[in-house]
Amino acid sequence: xxxxxxxxxQKFLEFYAQHSHxxxxxxxxxxSDPTVLLTIAGMxxxxxxxxGQQAAPHPRVTTAQRCLRTNDIENVGRTRRHHTxxxxxxxxxxxxxxxxxxxxxxxxxxxxxFGLPPEQLAVSVxxxxxxxxxxxxxxxxxxxxxxxxxxxxxxxxxxGPTGPCGPCSEIYYDFTPQPGAVDLTDEVRFxxxxxxxxxxxxxxxQGNVTPLAHKNxxxxxxxxxxxxxxxxxxxxxxxxxxxxxxxxxxDWVNVNYQKANVEQQLSLKIIGDxxxxxxxxxxxxxxxxxxxxxxxxxxxxxxxxxxxxxxGLRRSFSAELALTAIDLxxxxxxxxxxxxxxxxxxxxxxxxxxxxTLDVGQQLLFDVMTQKPPMIGGKIAFDLAATYGFPVELxxxxxxxxxxxxxxxxxxxxxxxxxxxxxxxxxxxxVLALNQWVExxxxxxxxxxxxxxxxxxxxxxxxxxxxxxxxxxGDDTCGDLLVILQETPFYAESGGQVGDTGYIQSTxxxxxxxVVDVQKKADLWVxxxxxxxxxxxxxxxxxxxxxxxQRVRTQAHHTATHLLQAALQxxxxxxxxxxxxxxxxxxxxxxxxxxxxxTPAELQQIEWQINRWIIEAHQAQVLTLPLAAAKAKGAMAMxxxxxxxxxxxxxxxxxxxxxxxxxxxxNTTEIGLFKIVxxxxxxxxxxxxxxxxxxGVLDYLNQRDRVVKELTDLFKIKPExxxxxxxxxxxxxKSKTKQIEELNTQLARSQALQLLTTTETINGYxxxxxxxxxxxxxxxxxxAQELLQKLGKGAVVLGAIPAGDKVTLVAAFSPExxxxxxxxxxxxxxxxxxxxxxxxxxxxxxxAGGKDPQGLPKALDQARQELRQKLAxx
Numbered sequence: 001x002x003x004x005x006x007x008x009x010q011k012f013l014e015f016y017a018q019h020s021h022x023x024x025x026x027x028x029x030x031x032s033d034p035t036v037l038l039t040i041a042g043m044x045x046x047x048x049x050x051x052g053q054q055a056a057p058h059p060r061v062t063t064a065q066r067c068l069r070t071n072d073i074e075n076v077g078r079t080r081r082h083h084t085x086x087x088x089x090x091x092x093x094x095x096x097x098x099x100x101x102x103x104x105x106x107x108x109x110x111x112x113x114f115g116l117p118p119e120q121l122a123v124s125v126x127x128x129x130x131x132x133x134x135x136x137x138x139x140x141x142x143x144x145x146x147x148x149x150x151x152x153x154x155x156x157x158x159x160g161p162t163g164p165c166g167p168c169s170e171i172y173y174d175f176t177p178q179p180g181a182v183d184l185t186d187e188v189r190f191x192x193x194x195x196x197x198x199x200x201x202x203x204x205x206q207g208n209v210t211p212l213a214h215k216n217x218x219x220x221x222x223x224x225x226x227x228x229x230x231x232x233x234x235x236x237x238x239x240x241x242x243x244x245x246x247x248x249x250x251d252w253v254n255v256n257y258q259k260a261n262v263e264q265q266l267s268l269k270i271i272g273d274x275x276x277x278x279x280x281x282x283x284x285x286x287x288x289x290x291x292x293x294x295x296x297x298x299x300x301x302x303x304x305x306x307x308x309x310x311x312g313l314r315r316s317f318s319a320e321l322a323l324t325a326i327d328l329x330x331x332x333x334x335x336x337x338x339x340x341x342x343x344x345x346x347x348x349x350x351x352x353x354x355x356x357t358l359d360v361g362q363q364l365l366f367d368v369m370t371q372k373p374p375m376i377g378g379k380i381a382f383d384l385a386a387t388y389g390f391p392v393e394l395x396x397x398x399x400x401x402x403x404x405x406x407x408x409x410x411x412x413x414x415x416x417x418x419x420x421x422x423x424x425x426x427x428x429x430x431v432l433a434l435n436q437w438v439e440x441x442x443x444x445x446x447x448x449x450x451x452x453x454x455x456x457x458x459x460x461x462x463x464x465x466x467x468x469x470x471x472x473x474g475d476d477t478c479g480d481l482l483v484i485l486q487e488t489p490f491y492a493e494s495g496g497q498v499g500d501t502g503y504i505q506s507t508x509x510x511x512x513x514x515v516v517d518v519q520k521k522a523d524l525w526v527x528x529x530x531x532x533x534x535x536x537x538x539x540x541x542x543x544x545x546x547x548x549x550q551r552v553r554t555q556a557h558h559t560a561t562h563l564l565q566a567a568l569q570x571x572x573x574x575x576x577x578x579x580x581x582x583x584x585x586x587x588x589x590x591x592x593x594x595x596x597x598x599t600p601a602e603l604q605q606i607e608w609q610i611n612r613w614i615i616e617a618h619q620a621q622v623l624t625l626p627l628a629a630a631k632a633k634g635a636m637a638m639x640x641x642x643x644x645x646x647x648x649x650x651x652x653x654x655x656x657x658x659x660x661x662x663x664x665x666x667n668t669t670e671i672g673l674f675k676i677v678x679x680x681x682x683x684x685x686x687x688x689x690x691x692x693x694x695x696g697v698l699d700y701l702n703q704r705d706r707v708v709k710e711l712t713d714l715f716k717i718k719p720e721x722x723x724x725x726x727x728x729x730x731x732x733x734k735s736k737t738k739q740i741e742e743l744n745t746q747l748a749r750s751q752a753l754q755l756l757t758t759t760e761t762i763n764g765y766x767x768x769x770x771x772x773x774x775x776x777x778x779x780x781x782x783x784a785q786e787l788l789q790k791l792g793k794g795a796v797v798l799g800a801i802p803a804g805d806k807v808t809l810v811a812a813f814s815p816e817x818x819x820x821x822x823x824x825x826x827x828x829x830x831x832x833x834x835x836x837x838x839x840x841x842x843x844x845x846x847x848a849g850g851k852d853p854q855g856l857p858k859a860l861d862q863a864r865q866e867l868r869q870k871l872a873x874x
Contacts, residue, residue: 002231003114005241006331009064009223012089015109016062021091024057026066026333029284030293037293038068042088043197043218049094050164050199050216054628056094064089064223064332068277070296073303074397077269080228080235081191084300085277087223087241095214102196102217103135103169110171110194114230120174122146122182122190126155126167132198136169145181157197157218162205164212168197173229193229194221237269245324246272253311267307274304275318279325282343283336285575287593287685288350294685299391301350306394309358318351319344339575346595346685360825360840361390362398367826369402378410437522440484446523448487451500452622452663455546458507460486461538474536483513483527483536489546490527492520496581497558497662499528502546510534511542553585555663556671556694559620559650560610561588563668564689565636566656567609568592572602579686583662586699587677587692594687603676610674613655618668623649635659673697744779748772752783752798759791762871765817766794769864771856775800777808781847784812795822795871797831797863799856807835807850809859818843822870831859 003011013023027045029038036044042065048054065088075082093102110116123142125132127149136142158165171194172184184190199216201209227239237243246268250257255264281297288298301318308317322343329336336343361384368380376399384390396406444462464471465482474481483504493499499518504527505511511534515527561581568576573594580591598606623630627645631637635649637659650664651657665671672694682688692700708719715725755770768787772780780800787796796812809831811824818824825840832838832848835855839848850856 003227005223005227005239008114008227008230009087009089009332011113012109012221013062013064015113016060016091016105019060019105021060021062022058024061024063026064026087029066029068029281030286037296039065040067040069041065042067042090042220043092046092046094046218050218058094059096060091060093062089062091066280066333068281068296070299073393074400076273077237077266079187080237081222081225083224083236083273083277085273085280089221089223089226090219091217092219093217095216098200098215098217099132099198100135100139102198102219103132103140106171106194106196106219107140114226116173116229118142120177122148122172122174122184124148124150124155124170124172124184126169127151129155129167129169129198132167132169148182148184150184157199158203162203164199164216165201165203165209166197166199166215168195170195173225191225191229192222193225195219237272241328242272242276244328245275245321248324249308249311249313249317249321252317253308253313255311264311267311270307271304271321274300275321275325276328278304278318278347279322279329279336279343280333282346283329283333283339285577285593287346287595289683289685295391298350299393301347302354302391302394303397305351305354306358316348316351316355319348322347342573342575342595349595357390360842363823363843364826365390365395365398367823369399369404373404375399376404376406378407378412378414381406381408381411382414437524441522441524444484444524447484447525449489449492449525450487451489451491451546455489455502455548455551457487457489457544459488459542459544461504461536461540461542462486464536464538472538474531476531476533478531480528480530481513481536483515483529484524485527485542485544488518488525488527489544490515490518490525491546491551491663492518492525494520495660495662496561497554497583498585500546500554501550502544504529504536504542504544506534506536507541507543511536511540513542550585551663552670553694553696554583555665557585557588557692557696558583558660558662559652559664559668560671560674560691560693561590562650562652562656562658562660562664563610563613563671563674564588564590564606564691565592565658566613566652567606571605571609572598586696587690590689590691591682591686592689593685595685597681597687598679598689603679607674607676613652614668614671614674616668618652618655620664620666620668621651621653622664623651625649630659633657670694675700741776741778744776745782748775748779748783748800749786751775752787756787756790760868762868763873764793765871766791767864767867767871768794769797769860769867770799771860772798772800774802775808776802777810777847777849780808780810781812781845784810785845788812788814793817795867797827797860797867799860801853801856805851805853807832807837807853807856809835809839809848809850809856811846811863813844815844817871820870822867827863827866831863834859834862 017023027039031039031044033044033047039045042063045065049056067088068085070084072082073084076084110121111118123136123146125136125147133147136147137144155168156165157168170192172190173193174190176189197218199218200212202212203209224236224239224241227241228236231239233239237246246257249271250268257265257268260268278297278300286293286297288294288301290298305318326337326340326343365384368376376395381392381395384395385392392406392411399406440463450457461483463484464474466474466478490500490502491497500515502515504513504515512532513529513536514532515529517528519526519528561583565578576592576594578590579593582589624646627647630647630649635657647659648661649657650660652668674691674693675697676689676691677700678690680688708722711722712719717725751772755768758768758770760767768791780798784796784798788794793814793816795817798810800808802808809828811828813822813824823843825842825846828846828848829838829840832850835850836852837848837850840846
């Protein structure tokens with residue numbers, strides 16, 4: 001019987017466990033290595049060990065590591081072996097065994113463990129690695145013609161430009177063995193199944209290579225590739241690792257996979273591959289977004305949804321199909337099944353969001369392609385991404401299907417413009433470049449921060465900067481200055497906590513410098529502010545005084561932020577992670593990954609839990625630990641944040657433990673009280689909580705109390721009657737608004753009936769184009785649909801100037817007109833540009849607006865002329 005994928009994985013791990021290897025679980029797809037977005041190789045979790053930055057957990061380990069790459073995404077489904085998500089089986093030696101044992105065990109495993117015929121195996125070796133060649137020939141007994149020597153580009157591995165490196169040797173499976181020397185570049189006949197890396201050298205900055213003191217082994221065997229061979233199926237996609245995902249999809253679209261055409265099989269394979277990838281990504285905490293790994297996830301989801309449409313499926317399917325992928329992962333990766341609800345919710349939400357614009361975006365792209373341009377313009381690609389959620393890669397993929405390319409340079413130019421516009425109005429550019437701050441640090445020495453223990457101190461002025469230039473003095477005529485001290489109690493903005501404020505004064509009180517902000521530049525604490533009296537000079541001895549009340553209130557909010565994250569993980573989802581924060585004296589803001597809004601009951605429960613922790617008087621402990629030890633104890637770290645080693649840990653035993661360089665209360669009772677004031681969504685899959693603590697709660701309640709008093713005085717009612725009174729006013733407003741809408745519609749209908757006399761008949765189609773008076777958008781839309789019903793087969797385009805300088809345009813097309821290829825949304829969008837506006841909508845009904853009434857007659861005339869030609873078949 002063919003070995004199942006789960007059995008292959010287990011047999012590999014058990015084989016190396018029997019050879020004294022410690023079996024370790026797969027690491028997350030979100031790596032701890034900040035230089036890569038995703039875990040792209042089985043060795044990546046061990047990179048710090050190979051680089052000598054971390055001790056090995058055991059001399060020998062073995063893993064089945066989940067990996068995800070998108071560099072070959074265009075080959076997914078087109079070849080037998082390319083995937084985004086895949087599993088890499090590996091065995092590793094950290095200074096223990098080396099080439100002889102690695103080769104002997106690999107051969108034993110593939111020939112005896114998995115039963116592959118030796119005559120159907122071949123190997124590659126690095127051309128200069130004579131030792132490995134000898135081992136294969138003389139120890140294993142492989143015939144010379146089954147061994148191919150390859151160059152450094154194929155058989156020499158390196159972690160980067162510098163560091164550990166070494167030759168490698170690969171085992172290939174031969175599908176059609178023939179006499180004579182092998183050519184392993186024949187990807188139809190041969191497939192690589194096992195790569196053995198012999199990490200024995202170290203390359204320095206000058207490119208010199210020297211032997212490593214401790215030699216390592218790093219191997220990788222593709223589970224999907226081996227399953228294809230052992231299960232005797234045409235490609236990796238027909239294995240029991242992927243085909244169970246493809247099968248129900250094929251049933252839903254009434255396609256026999258074996259008899260399907262090339263395009264249908266391609267779509268099914270892409271869906272099977274991408275569905276596995278997105279399920280594991282979401283299970284590991286990634287959520288769809290427009291940046292970093294969230295963008296990769298979004299791109300994969302949208303790509304599989306589009307291929308579902310290409311197969312003819314018009315309903316949502318990804319959340320339902322995900323259950324199959326989750327069941328496949330369950331035996332080896334139970335945490336995936338634990339996140340079933342989250343996975344389905346994220347997929348359903350993202351698919352629904354994409355489906356809203358998919359058809360319109362595709363139609364716009366097809367309209368462009370029918371004009372046979374030399375390439376898809378960068379502006380078009382950008383507009384599709386910005387307006388319709390089409391990743392530029394998806395535009396490029398669709399274009400490639402029609403033998404077109406995308407102007408990527410033009411797209412990047414448009415993106416750059418967009419970023420520059422987005423940045424306009426945002427504050428401050430550093431007065432010095434980073435390298436200049438580094439040079440200044442080297443000259444002055446790193447600042448010494450004393451603010452964890454004291455908020456006052458005595459020190460010396462080391463440097464003064466004015467408008468980016470170093471100066472020797474400053475007074476109240478100099479404006480904004482930057483001051484660097486030898487040591488400081490002022491906290492520099494970091495980790496979401498704002499910088500301290502306060503004063504720097506001369507020891508004789510003749511000079512006073514007000515600190516309004518503190519920023520960290522390289523290893524310098526830079527104090528921003530102005531001289532209020534006297535003269536500040538280089539070398540001056542000064543006294544420092546942090547604003548005590550600001551510090552007390554800020555640290556209350558910072559500790560409350562830690563409690564808030566702990567409460568969210570305890571009560572909402574243990575996988576919630578911070579996506580940004582702001583801690584000030586007045587309030588705290590906490591952004592986190594969550595695909596839905598929190599309910600009022602949940603918010604109340606969170607508040608209750610945090611205030612209970614506050615009242616329980618938990619002592620906050622500050623620990624200094626090696627980074628690895630802190631993570632081993634369970635300390636949370638914000639992904640992407642760089643931490644020194646050792647690290648500072650804020651531990652509230654039994655409640656929260658986080659890596660944090662901020663200032664905090666010593667006991668939770670110092671927080672006082674905690675109150676959530678707002679919960680909003682700020683991006684796809686990202687929620688924001690705003691809250692106040694301590695005296696901030698009093699400020700919040702006083703403000704609310706003032707509002708309540710004003711309302712009770714205004715309405716002459718009691719506080720408890722406010723809600724009922726507001727409901728009454730809302731009902732009155734709703735009733736009057738409805739009356740106004742009815743009057744508007746009657747007015748529009750009356751005006752529109754007069755337009756019926758201007759109806760034209762063209763090639764059997766009715767055409768009505770006209771302008772109404774001061775009619776709002778909803779009334780105009782209703783009347784356009786009523787007129788179309790009266791006309792039957794035809795088109796109606798109406799314009800109006802409802803109030804002031806606003807213009808409204810509406811187009812309504814019958815199904816027969818839409819079948820001619822006419823799009824109401826596209827037409828009104830073009831017309832609105834003549835009126836200084838824009839808009840769009842469905843192919844049969846669309847509305848647009850503008851701000852230039854003088855352009856309306858021209859817009860309606862253009863609509864009339866264009867529709868006359870199209871309806872006449874010209």
